[in-house]
Amino acid sequence: MVRGWRLFVAAIVLGAVGPASAVVAGDESFGIPQVRFINEQVSAGWADAGLEPAAEATDGEWCRRVHLDVIGRIPTGGELQAFLSDSSPAKKADLVARLLGDDYVDEYARNWMDVWTTVLIGRDADNDNVSRPGMRQWLRRAFSKNMPCDRFMEELVTATGSNTNKEGIDNFNGATNFLSGKMAEDGVQATAKTAQIFLGVQVQCTQCHNHPFNKGKQNQFWEMNAFFRQARALRRFEQTMDVQSIEMVDQDFAGEGGDPEAAEIYYELRNGLKKVAYPVFVDGTEISPDGYLPYKTEDGKEKGANRRRELARLIGGSPLFPKAIVNRMWAHFLGYGFTKPIDDLGEHNPPSHPELLDGLAERFREQSFDLKELVRWIVLSKPYALSSRVTAKNAKDDPTLGEKPKFSHFYLRQMRAEDLYESLLTATEADQSRAGEAASKKKDEWLRQFIIAFGTDEGDDATTFNGSIAQVLMMFNGDIVKVATGTGKGGFLDRVAAGGGKNSAKIDALYLAALARKPSAKEVAAANKLMQDRKGDAIGALQDIWWAVLNSNEFIINH
Template sequence: MNLRSIQRVVCLATLIVAVTDLPLFAKIPLHQQIDSLVGVGNEQFEKNASKPADDATFLRRVTLDLTGTIPSVDEVRAFLNDQSTDKRTQLVDRLLASPEHARRLQYFFDTMMMERRRDKYIPAAQWRNYLRTSFSENKPWDVLVHEILSADGTDEKTRPAAKFLLDRELKAEEVTRDLGRVFLGRDLQCAQCHDHPNVNDYLQRHYHGLNAFLNRSYLFKDPKTKKASIGEKAEGLVSFTSVFTKEEGKTAPRMLDLPEIADPPMPKDPYKVKPAKNVRSVPVYSRRLQLANAMTNPTNVAFQQNIVNRLWAMMMGRGLVEPLDMWHADNPPSNPKLLNLLTESLRKNKYNIRLMLREMALTKTYQRSSHVAKDAKIPEETSFSVALLKPLSPEQLAWSMMQATGLTEKTLHSLKAKQSKADAKKGQKKTEDPQWQEEALHDALSRNVTAFVTTFGIVGAQTSQFDASANQALFLRNGLLLQSWLVPSKNNLTARLKKLKTSDQIAEELYLSVFSRHPNKIEKAQVAAYLNETQAQSNQSLQQLVWAALASDEFRFNH
């Protein structure tokens, strides 16, 4: 094929990609459509793009992203020995169907929506169980958000969903800002008193349009039960004045520049429950309930774009728009066509988060190596031609360390034995259920996770940037918790290493357990040199060897 023919093929492919509504393009699997749009317009993309990641790297990466922990050593060996041509697809589907996936999304969305705030009115355990159950059922994103924004805390069944509003105490500034940031990708805080001074897109009416959904609502505390819930008045308008221009305005509830939602005519008796002392008033028409409808309405494209951008950031290491909550004309998506494709697919597939994550995981873009190709220029992060490093979240770090050291396997073995003993007839069968295993392990080890969250967690807006602190370094270096996992016990990692006879065997078991890959020749030599310099396979030297691996940059990041 000559150069002119190649150019014609490239032009034809570009034309097909550009017109994403063509029937031919629509029949192509979404993950292939994504790959066809990544790099469009960049003539040097293929030259500079990294090669596919090897099986070990992919296994570790996708297991962390979809289940929140590294794979077990047995899972690593099985996957590396598997010769199936579709084993990566099989792996993705298996991970998405696992109980651990629902737990991973519970952690992710809890952090996204509550930003590690302290509990106030709804216990975190109830809220997190609600999230986990929702993701286990693969509840559509618009349905989940509708539940969260419409719950008032009075019904025990739906009370956990009210945490987003109740734990912010319905404070106008806090709730309005977080509605914009978390669900629309726009931080409107600086548009409260005037149009945003630096972002032309963020107007005062946008802020107060969101506020108008809730300005009639208030936090009600039952004098008998002391439980907090949401009450609402039947009247109350929203007006505002710019502190800069003194220009006055007013607005009914609205989503950004979408039409205002007008109140219906006021009925003769506007209340279902009239206001009175120690009584939660309930109006006939609720502006607050319009919030859930307006947020999840198909016309609210910002809501749809925001979630696909956040899911893309979760899988790829950064969003198409960064920061995730600063979406405006001067900070546009790095790939608008790709964003449109993802958004349209979200709508078409009824807000199916699991399906969206599956298609992202199957892309060549996601499966690229994090190493820059030889002789290639270091690419911009926005090109997604190289896999980006992602620091492990506190929860990922905790579960991965417990997995690597053998604590999860040891704990599960103990839990299964205890259950079988307690229920001689059905106990053993029950312990084979993956759901039982995940829940039992989580309950048994949740305090360890809390310790990591306390040390590594950031209260407030989350970031993908890595910034280690002295406390974190001390926790890993001298913390009694981690050190206790390194003491040889039953069949944990240190105990297994102690039973091995050669340095090569030790290096192999260590690297498969901690890094989910085989060691290379240099790494084997380094392990051998270390063991020669120390007291061979003493407990202390092996514990230090495992600790050094766990504290390394390679372990701390998903790559």
């Protein structure tokens, strides 16, 4: 069985050999210079470290991972077969183009909406000043039209309007949800998160003191914080006095020293002394200390400043901005970023591949911050195509041991809870218009079981969907898996069972749907034993096999 399958794959590969393969061999970068740049840089790292990269992943593995990472779910049986039977040397580039194109625009937007909802507002749904549906609505639209990343940042950082899309609200702007829940205590969280996410700068430790082991000084936090002092999160009430929505506005800031034209703020040193701060960007660029929003004087002079707009302009021009985005995206696809944590690019935390990070960041800027292009470069790169099977020649490249990643093999990682949810729907072909907000709410309810809040003012949270016992119990006995393994009429298993043909073909179908491969000889033997155990109850046996496949490490681990 195994041999037959391998031959089948070999035949496909051989089919590509010949004139076409010369193209592949000559140019492993699909004619894309940015891909070539990645390949050269990563390969140089292998040579320096004396590593030989792993073999290429099988087509099935690659197809599975690219679906998971780009659109947040495993491929359907049909998508997999289409890829496996495609003999064009450009088939990977073609598949990526499809996943980034119009056919998948809804699923692409849903996946990146999920990813960025967690980045921007966390997983915990309990902050009254945040509307998850509002955030999602905005993100879905942003990713649907592939909004350039600088514009994306600018709209989030400068957002004004109401955070909730409700009847009677005429100035809804979902982007406000990034900051609407972070404005307490003079916007301490707004300052910290904006710096982390869009600059890879960790200023939050310097809120109270100079950083113990990097150059961060306490003034840096408050100078960044000063950019948020015109911003206000106002509660808008309905007649019943329930909070209807939060409205983000910018207002003139009078300053704490009594002079609005030099609107200063004060912060306290650990020895109790007070110091003064004005808006100064992390690179030392100062803006006008004027606390008034822009206006014209009687003699026509432009005065005042919109501090959040100034901040967005400075972030957009900073070399740290594309680096922060590139590092986050690289980590999404390769399992590790160039730095750990990915949102700390400080000098005390040197990246694994500094030239690659800088070079990709430059190219991303040159490409007008087009996220889909960045995705294309990364998923068509050589390191992304490698097998997760480790060899003696690259076993020492193991970031779990504290080594800097060299990307000489694909690092295993668990699917995110969102990926699992979508993948189960896909595997069971329960796949009906699930891009809407109603579907997102249903998914939220299911995700809630894994969320742990830490009970601090910062709203930190974590997930137990991390390979824990709770997760295994959910996969063993939980409702979502009960539904996925249901034998009801017209359901997935019923259709496989009714599909005719030999049992072996049905078992193959289950394996392909979940694992993008056919079963090994041993697995066929184990499956046949279940067929005997169920004594002629064919669909019962398929149910058992399907349960086992969905519960396996191979299913839940992106490999």
